[in-house]
Amino acid sequence: KRRYPDIQQDLEVIQKDVTRGTRVLENLLILARLDPTDTAQVEKQKADLQQVTLQAFEALQPFADEKGTHWKMNIFPLHINMNSELIYTCIRNLIDNAIRYTPEQGMVQIDFIDELKTVIWQIENTGLGLTEQEIQRIGERFYRILGNKTEGSGLGVSIAQKIIQLHQGTLEIAASQLGGLKIQIRLPKN
Secondary structure, eight states: OOOHHHHHHHHHHHHHHHHHHHHHHHHHHHHHHOOTTOGGGSOOEEEEHHHHHHHHHHHHHHHHHHHTOEEEEEOOOOEEEEOHHHHHHHHHHHHHHHHHTSOTTOEEEEEEEEOSSEEEEEEEEEOSOOOHHHHHHBTBTTOOOTTOOOOOOSOHHHHHHHHHHHTTOEEEEEEOTTEEEEEEEEEEOO
8 A cells, every 4th residue: 555645755746847838839829929020019117127036036036046046136226118028038038047047056047148139148157167159059949958867848049039039139159268158149228
């Protein structure tokens, strides 16, 4: 006869799998609905990029605390035309990835850079380093770095790229001096 704690543990595993499957489906639906050539389909209004960033950060704080992630933020109020919900999804995906791929007790850094006609939202994390080939493949749908036990669908960066395209912006991926990845989003101010 099985004990109750065993059944409870099995149910938690099943619930985790169902939640993960639901997340993958939600991400696929977002990806399917977004047409990067039709920028008119996105309603935009002035909103504070700092506020959206802090909301995404707060949503993921419990996950970051579990890993003992350290934070460094150089952000400030920055009002631009955007679709807040889509930008929130984009930023949340990128922060989520940064936490997932940062080692225990690692660091995630978010910076704003205010330029003449554009703003830059940048995230970097500590890590063990990536090959140039791995960096080039990040952003491909369903791609995840091999040998990494991190869970995920491999859709977060693809979705982020589409959202930024819809905002007439760019998303660049490079190695970070911190050892992990640096993702830089450039958005027009108008």
